[in-house]
Amino acid sequence: MKFFIDSADIEKISALNEIGLVDGVTTNPSIIAKSGLDFKNVIREICELVEGPVSAEVVATDAEQMIIEGRELRKIADNVCVKLPLTMDGLKACNQFSKEGIPTNVTLCFSPNQALLAAKVGATYISPFIGRLDDITLDGMDLISDIRMIYDNYGFETEILAASIRNVNHVKQCALAGADVMTAPPDVVEKLSTHPLTDKGLSAFLKDWKKTGQTIL
Numbered sequence: 001m002k003f004f005i006d007s008a009d010i011e012k013i014s015a016l017n018e019i020g021l022v023d024g025v026t027t028n029p030s031i032i033a034k035s036g037l038d039f040k041n042v043i044r045e046i047c048e049l050v051e052g053p054v055s056a057e058v059v060a061t062d063a064e065q066m067i068i069e070g071r072e073l074r075k076i077a078d079n080v081c082v083k084l085p086l087t088m089d090g091l092k093a094c095n096q097f098s099k100e101g102i103p104t105n106v107t108l109c110f111s112p113n114q115a116l117l118a119a120k121v122g123a124t125y126i127s128p129f130i131g132r133l134d135d136i137t138l139d140g141m142d143l144i145s146d147i148r149m150i151y152d153n154y155g156f157e158t159e160i161l162a163a164s165i166r167n168v169n170h171v172k173q174c175a176l177a178g179a180d181v182m183t184a185p186p187d188v189v190e191k192l193s194t195h196p197l198t199d200k201g202l203s204a205f206l207k208d209w210k211k212t213g214q215t216i217l
């Protein structure tokens with residue numbers, strides 16, 4: 001499963017990238033607003049930092065303007081992936097980009113049928129939002145499993161990019177359900193490495209090693 005970082009925080013993306021845990025980055029207009037940074041500048045900076053796709057979202061609501069905005073975003077860097085909302089206009093724009101070989105991430109997916117439409121118009125990624133379904137007491141993970149089955153039934157190549165991930169359990173469940181990619185905030189990725197028994201075990205090993213009086217170097 002590929003790891004994308006759902007953030008515009010350059011320092012945090014950079015730190016995880018150095019560890020080798022960044023296969024791509026996703027942003028959305030809310031993340032950009034929260035960062036307080038200039039949209040195109042921060043996308044450019046992230047694109048220079050990471051080799052993988054960097055999702056930058058259009059804000060137009062009609063297909064023609066989405067296409068114009070998407071082309072503008074693609075001028076920033078070759079690894080910009082145009083993020084489009086799952087509306088009929090977004091699907092139309094996706095279809096056009098797909099014909100041109102421009103990578104797309106169709107976002108705000110909340111149903112298997114929406115994911116089916118995105119695959120039919122050649123989306124590179126579909127972003128089902130797990131956390132936001134959980135928020136309204138539905139099971140977001142069922143959506144990932146349903147889309148996996150539908151895509152496998154027909155051999156669709158659109159990659160399932162599990163989004164709106166809020167905790168480490170979501171990550172495990174996505175991996176079990178066969179999501180191709182998951183995108184999570186940096187703190188969720190950091191938490192994946194932690195386990196109290198790892199800390200306890202390491203502390204005991206180091207204590208015992210000290211007793212030997214030896215050094216490795």
Ligand code: E4P
Nearest residue numbers: 006026027028132163164165
């Ligand atoms: C993904 O592309 C979205 O930017 C993101 O995962 C949304 O997450 P949220 O529901 O926590 O805002």
